[in-house]
Amino acid sequence: NAGVTQTPKFQVLKTGQSMTLQCAQDMNHEYMSWYRQDPGMGLRLIHYSVGAGITDQGEVPNGYNVSRSTTEDFPLRLLSAAPSQTSVYFCASSQGGDLSLYEQYFGPGTRLTVT
Amino acid sequence: EDQVTQSPEALRLQEGESSSLNCSYTVSGLRGLFWYRQDPGKGPEFLFTLYSAGEEKEKERLKATLTKKESFLHITAPKPEDSATYLCAVQLTTDSWGKLQFGAGTQVVVTP
Numbered sequence: 001n002a003g004v005t006q007t008p009k010f011q012v013l014k015t016g017q018s019m020t021l022q023c024a025q026d027m028n029h030e031y032m033s034w035y036r037q038d039p040g041m042g043l044r045l046i047h048y049s050v051g052a053g054i055t056d057q058g059e060v061p062n063g064y065n066v067s068r069s070t071t072e073d074f075p076l077r078l079l080s081a082a083p084s085q086t087s088v089y090f091c092a093s094s095q096g097g098d099l100s101l102y103e104q105y106f107g108p109g110t111r112l113t114v115t
Numbered sequence: 116e117d118q119v120t121q122s123p124e125a126l127r128l129q130e131g132e133s134s135s136l137n138c139s140y141t142v143s144g145l146r147g148l149f150w151y152r153q154d155p156g157k158g159p160e161f162l163f164t165l166y167s168a169g170e171e172k173e174k175e176r177l178k179a180t181l182t183k184k185e186s187f188l189h190i191t192a193p194k195p196e197d198s199a200t201y202l203c204a205v206q207l208t209t210d211s212w213g214k215l216q217f218g219a220g221t222q223v224v225v226t227p
Contacts, residue, residue: 050212090158
């Protein structure tokens with residue numbers, strides 16, 4: 001049981017390049033989320049999914065796309081990278097429905113630098 | 116506007132010196148409040164869920180409490196291995212299970 005995995009761990013992009021951050025979970029969780037973490041700002045929600053085929057925007061969705069074709073995978077696409085997207089990106093998953101059992105599991109993160 | 120504010124931003128403690136971290140929230144409807152621990156270079160790790168005022172949860176040297184406006188994370192007789200950033204997050208009754216709103220965190224350093 002690997003939990004939540006993310007690839008790559010580190011990435012450097014030039015302005016205007018596109019790329020996909022990968023996220024996978026093996027816990028059969030319904031809910032998956034992408035956050036970015038910047039110094040002094042905490043974690044901010046980018047996009048989230050409540051199940052395969054269903055996604056919605058979070059607090060800071062501009063410049064990012066997501067899709068969820070399977071329960072396990074939730075990739076995050078940067079369409080045209082900008083220096084403002086330099087950040088650490090975390091993927092998380094959870095099984096909702098019962099608050100007493102609720103826990104959001106986080107991946108190890110992807111550190112992205114856009115030059 | 117829904118807000119989650121953590122204080123202090125940073126806390127330096129001597130080993131054995133107990134202290135408390137604060138997480139205050141102004142939200143429209145709280146489903147639950149969560150505490151996470153984050154070590155440098157790693158993802159947040161779940162500590163506690165609290166969902167009603169007056170509730171308390173304990174784990175080793177950590178104790179979390181919840182009121183209608185804020186939550187406290189008490190660290191009793193901390194050890195150097197308790198050094199980490201502690202994050203609180205809220206989930207609103209109007210939000211999906213996949214959606215948490217985080218505070219900026221409190222960085223705790225415990226020196227021997």
